[in-house]
Amino acid sequence: MADETQLRGLLLKGLAGEESAHRAFLTEAAALLRGFFRNRLRGAPEDAEDLVQETLVALHTKRDTYDPAYPLTAWMYAIARYRLIDHLRRLRRRGVHNSIDDLDIGDADPEYEASDARRDVAALLERLPEKQRAAIRLVKIEEKSVREAADATGYSESDIKISIHRGMKTLMRLMGEAGAP
Amino acid sequence: MKTGRLIELLARGAGPRRQDHTRRLALTLACGLGLALALITVGPGVREDFMEARMPVMWKTLFSAAAAAAMLPLAARLMRPGRPLAWRIGAGLAFVGIAALATVIALIGEAPEQRMQAWLGGGFPWCVVLVPLLAAPTAALLVWLARSCAPTRLTLTGAAIGALSGGVGAMAYSMYCPIDSIAFVTTWYVISIALCAAFGALAGARLLRW
Known part of the structure; x- marks a missing residue:
């Protein structure tokens, strides 16, 4: 290690x-x-x-x-x-x-x-707002570039970047809430 | 989801990150001070004899700024985890000690029959109410900043943020404050700022959770 x-x-x-x-x-x-x-x-x-x-x-x-x-x-x-x-x-x-x-x-x-x-992080991702989820799905899961994701959704590149950033923060909060059985 | 998959998800497209914490903190404090000054202007207004009283206004502002400066290292340090606090709590306590000493010296210098008046200002010390109110915008902005960082000692961070905001609030309050006795300021301003710290400590665990 x-x-x-x-x-x-x-x-x-x-x-x-x-x-x-x-x-x-x-x-x-x-x-x-x-x-x-x-x-x-x-x-x-x-x-x-x-x-x-x-x-x-x-x-x-x-x-x-x-x-x-x-x-x-x-x-x-x-x-x-x-x-x-x-x-x-x-x-x-x-x-x-x-x-x-x-x-x-x-x-x-x-x-x-x-x-x-x-807990299933994939299920938590589904609970993100539409825009954040789309940005994360396109860039993080479908391996598209920020540029391609921007073209596909009609948002600007910085919009996509901010959505990913916010989405990750929201994800962390959701993890906290869904943490205990 | 397997952890390996999560790591993949996090790392993919992770770009560079700027570390501009000092600049963001400075900006936050400047905004907070600006809002507090705006509140003083639209609220009670600056003192009527502002032009003649420039000297006392200036030293009271400097005293408040010194209080904020004494709390700043602790608040800044607590926002990012894994760093020793070392002398930083002591700096805040030292400021209280020096203020207490200044109070005693100032009161010795007063004529005995005027000591109570010089110490208590004659009337209700409104700074105890107004300084926390003026500190509120700065406190809110600092909480917002802290939540974007990663404070791990929430009660202490809350207290430090409260005290720092209190110092900023007191800077704005000194534009209005009609009492210029040294012993009054070194006592009641410090009590007002300590009150802000207490509010911060109580609210910290709730507001700063991330």
């Missing part, structure tokens, strides 16, 4: 616009986050995977909040911890009382292949 220096390099390249570096960053981060959340939510691997996905979306949409003067892992785990606390609060608010102390203990294996997350 990647160390601090590698991860930091990948994120900074991603911030500069290098897509493959950003993808590699998210992939490495996912592995570390899986270990982090499984250690803390033993016996609830689907919840852990939900949180991995939630945190990945947060790392992605908020990637500009990383301050290169400080360790990348501090930034990443601060966000992961925030998502975890938010998750536990949501559970409590919904009256799910199974304390994490009672969950069965098993060693979290960060290399373990991702189990399916409990």
Whole structure:
């Protein structure tokens, strides 16, 4: 798994616009986050995977909040911890009382292949406003360029970019709401 | 959806991102101050003897600006996660300490029979009400800015945003404030700003969630 220096390099390249570096960053981060959340939510691997996905979306949409003067892992785990606390609060608010102390203990294996997350991100995408959904579908799923997506929908290029950006933020919020069973 | 698929979705077409947090924060504060000044002008209006009272207006504005400046590093730091706070809480507390010291020194300098008047201003200290009201636009803008960032310590961030907005609100309030006694300002302005911080701390967890 990647160390601090590698991860930091990948994120900074991603911030500069290098897509493959950003993808590699998210992939490495996912592995570390899986270990982090499984250690803390033993016996609830689907919840852990939900949180991995939630945190990945947060790392992605908020990637500009990383301050290169400080360790990348501090930034990443601060966000992961925030998502975890938010998750536990949501559970409590919904009256799910199974304390994490009672969950069965098993060693979290960060290399373990991702189990399916409990919630379906694809279904959440369907709940986005039409314009945001169209922009994300065309550019992110059908691999069209922003230009092509703009032509296909009649929106301007910056409209498409803003819709994708807003859509990702809305997605993060929906993930939060749909987080607990 | 498998996590690998999600990563693919996120990464595809992810362009460069600018990191212009300082500029956005400066712009937010400038807008907030502008709105507070507009509120003072259309509301109670600047004090009637504004031209003759330029000196006291100026030092009260500077005092308020110093309060905002003392809170600014903490608020800015809390907006982006994973960075140590170090001396930044201390800067805010040090400002309160210096203001308290200034109050004592100013009161010693007053004639004993005028001390109460100099300290309490004679009448209700309206800044306690008006400074939070004038701070509200800045606070709203800062909350909006913070939500676009990633604050992870919401109560503390709320308090810092509240105090910073309070400093900005007090800057605008000093255009109106008719009381020029040093001890009054160093006491009641600080209490008003602390009140803003308390509001911020209470509202932070709710408003800043992302």
